[in-house]
Amino acid sequence: MAYKPEPAGLKLRLVAAQRLKSVLAGDNFVPLGATDLVDGRDRALANRLITTALRRQGQLNFMIHALLDKGMPGKSGTFEAVLRLSLAQLVFLPDLGAHSALFLAVEATKRDPKARHLSGLMNAVLRNAQANSAKFGMLSDDLLIPDTFGDTWLEAYGEEAIDGFSDALLAGAALDLTLKDNDPELIDALGAEPVMADTVRIEQRDRPVEALPGFAEGRWWVQDAASSIPARLLGLEPGARVLDLCAAPGGKTAQLVKAGYAVTALDADTKRMERLKENLERLHYAAETIVADAGSFTPETPFKGVLLDAPCSATGTFRRHPEVIWHRSVGDVAGRVRLQRSLLTNAARCLDQGGVLIYCVCSLEPAEGEEQVDWALQALPGLELWPVTSEELPGLESAVSPRGLVRTHPGMMPGGRSGGMDGFFVARFRRSEIG
Numbered sequence: 001m002a003y004k005p006e007p008a009g010l011k012l013r014l015v016a017a018q019r020l021k022s023v024l025a026g027d028n029f030v031p032l033g034a035t036d037l038v039d040g041r042d043r044a045l046a047n048r049l050i051t052t053a054l055r056r057q058g059q060l061n062f063m064i065h066a067l068l069d070k071g072m073p074g075k076s077g078t079f080e081a082v083l084r085l086s087l088a089q090l091v092f093l094p095d096l097g098a099h100s101a102l103f104l105a106v107e108a109t110k111r112d113p114k115a116r117h118l119s120g121l122m123n124a125v126l127r128n129a130q131a132n133s134a135k136f137g138m139l140s141d142d143l144l145i146p147d148t149f150g151d152t153w154l155e156a157y158g159e160e161a162i163d164g165f166s167d168a169l170l171a172g173a174a175l176d177l178t179l180k181d182n183d184p185e186l187i188d189a190l191g192a193e194p195v196m197a198d199t200v201r202i203e204q205r206d207r208p209v210e211a212l213p214g215f216a217e218g219r220w221w222v223q224d225a226a227s228s229i230p231a232r233l234l235g236l237e238p239g240a241r242v243l244d245l246c247a248a249p250g251g252k253t254a255q256l257v258k259a260g261y262a263v264t265a266l267d268a269d270t271k272r273m274e275r276l277k278e279n280l281e282r283l284h285y286a287a288e289t290i291v292a293d294a295g296s297f298t299p300e301t302p303f304k305g306v307l308l309d310a311p312c313s314a315t316g317t318f319r320r321h322p323e324v325i326w327h328r329s330v331g332d333v334a335g336r337v338r339l340q341r342s343l344l345t346n347a348a349r350c351l352d353q354g355g356v357l358i359y360c361v362c363s364l365e366p367a368e369g370e371e372q373v374d375w376a377l378q379a380l381p382g383l384e385l386w387p388v389t390s391e392e393l394p395g396l397e398s399a400v401s402p403r404g405l406v407r408t409h410p411g412m413m414p415g416g417r418s419g420g421m422d423g424f425f426v427a428r429f430r431r432s433e434i435g
């Protein structure tokens with residue numbers, strides 16, 4: 001039999017379909033790396049297809065509903081993933097060409113033993129989609145945010161902010177770094193722009209993070225502008241003992257060390273703690289590390305400062321993880337709320353008299369943020385709110401509420417910069433007496 005070369009562009013679609021399939025099944029999205037696809041251009045294209053399919057998931061759901069009379073066929077391998085990638089290409093990435101979307105989708109379907117009997121259906125559905133691509137291309141952005149969160153967010157943030165959420169979801173996230181020292185030469189070499197305090201932003205990155213200037217020398221770490229806010233608000237004297245609860249992979253630990261505190265970093269996950277240690281080593285920073293449950297850890301001596309970056313629904317990270325808003329349910333949020341309360345209770349126990357407690361989550365849900373403050377003030381004796389002032393967040397004054405709570409969201413422009421920021425909630429408490 002004569003050797004038939006594989007059609008150009010097929011391999012990257014097969015790899016992209018496998019990755020998208022795993023995300024649709026509940027995994028977090030991790031961009032394809034060099035071990036998945038050696039060729040850099042193929043890898044960039046495959047990642048572009050996957051991220052477009054994930055960011056446009058709500059609109060693709062609508063199209064699939066309209067195109068598949070009998071719904072998605074069950075037990076059909078990569079059929080759904082290939083279909084989503086191809087619809088994303090046909091409707092939202094016209095520069096890639098409609099022909100390749102159709103032809104390669106059918107070829108990819110034929111290569112999957114579990115989907116091959118559906119190659120005719122793939123062809124028919126995509127031809128129908130092609131005929132309707134102009135109409136599909138004008139689907140409302142309202143479809144981008146699932147109903148699970150749409151109503152709560154509309155009530156909490158208002159219509160204008162929600163428009164900003166959709167734009168931020170489609171645009172994705174720039175790369176924010178926290179610098180060890182604000183050296184203008186380094187900022188220039190990075191092609192970065194200052195955002196606020198020691199955070200800089202790289203809008204367009206042409207190489208992996210590890211290849212950027214200053215990485216090997218440990219001159220900065222990756223940290224979203226929003227994520228860098230909580231550690232800056234502790235307001236203690238250098239040298240103060242600070243406990244970083246739920247610390248891995250250590251972005252906030254590094255900030256606390258930089259601020260001159262004597263830091264103990266604690267996390268329950270051994271592997272993530274290893275990453276924290278590697279990160280600190282690269283930065284030439286030192287902290288005590290403990291693997292333990294933050295819900296039951298009891299220190300020998302209470303701390304002057306405790307930072308609790310509690311596990312949460314992570315809905316605020318949807319610019320980088322568009323899948324989170326489709327994976328999370330109302331029940332998931334309720335489960336996180338319970339866990340956060342038990343961690344907050346123990347965090348307060350670890351705090352010395354007059355000590356400062358920062359509670360933060362990368363969630364947009366008021367239930368995990370503002371409502372947790374109401375609960376803590378009522379349930380945890382001796383804890384009082386120490387309001388954050390807008391002067392403490394120059395360039396982001398609008399994130400500070402009249403109560404002195406910090407709420408960022410993806411529609412905000414830190415330091416006036418475009419590109420949004422993660423949704424974060426931060427509250428600062430002080431322990432007045434041991435309760």
Ligand SMILES: C[S@@+](CC[C@H](N)C(=O)[O-])C[C@H]1O[C@@H](n2cnc3c(N)ncnc32)[C@H](O)[C@@H]1O
Nearest residue numbers: 246247248249250251252267268269293294309
């Ligand atoms: C949002 S991440 C923390 C990010 C980190 N603070 C940073 O700035 O890099 C949440 C962390 O909570 C940890 N975690 C979850 N439940 C925990 C528990 N009961 N005790 C301690 N750590 C926990 C997870 O392992 C995860 O590393």
